[in-house]
Amino acid sequence: MESQDSKPIVASLLEPLPQLTAGRNDLGEPGVVELLVRGYVDQCLSAFQQVLGEELDLDTAIDAINGQATALNAVFLGTSGFDTVVVHPWNSADQLGVFLRDALDLDFAPEDCVRAGLIHLATHVMHAIQGGQDAWEQQVDALVGDMRDLLLGRLPGQ
Template sequence: MASFDSQPIVISFLKPLQGANDLADERVVELLVRGYVDRCLAAFRDAAEGRVSQDDAVDDIYQLASALNAVFLGTSGFHTLTVHPWNAADQLGVFLRDTLDLDFPPGECVRASLVHLATQIMLGVQQPQPEWEGMMEELTIDMRDLLLGRAPADDGEALPYA
């Protein structure tokens, strides 16, 4: 699979909001995460059905995670997104590194979190459909909350990212 320009893909995730693209807005963050989850599901399905190789599917997911890393860390250059001081490696990146116990530099922690999310999605779709659909929703909401700086509730269960 050839390298792709991720900017139109990321922008397409935000179309339902018609330009109100503030990274402090829960709806914006959720649309970006849902777009990523949907893209992961499509890539896994395409690989399983032989339309693309597994390597190409993984490459697609990794490139999109890298593009979203730049978006959430405020370095994407998208003029249609409003970023905040939180959207920086020394804020969001450190929060994700510490909260999820990631072994990556802060500037790569959004990408690492999203790649790990893709792994959880891949494992989830191997469950019976009613179970994985609920799991996808939970993973999406958890990632949305993490990207907004909300630590998961301590309910005694291990984080799916640890």
């Protein structure tokens, strides 16, 4: 179920991109995809920090993260209705959804695999920052790059 606030959140993620893409956010461009993933991760990090600071309860944070992932699911599967987003045949449940399901070994319908993949990413980000390692930022950067590659149809590290 999509949160009522998720469409404006995703719209705000898309807002800075037109300067890079002449008014269109092409989901075939690695820079556009990485900025969308990075924006999602930044929002996840903010939610985690608010929970730690007791400014936000965990259930509300989880709902917000899921709402963002659900909205991005629609963007990456070409069903968002945003006219500034350029989608490709790849941006469909039977292409991208199936690829993510297989690549990440997800137990979800293809129509929900971008959302599931982004939740999977948020979980890994949370583990990276909880590890207390000095290099957590590098781990998060690597996770963002891996998700960018997956959303472009490339296995990470290839």
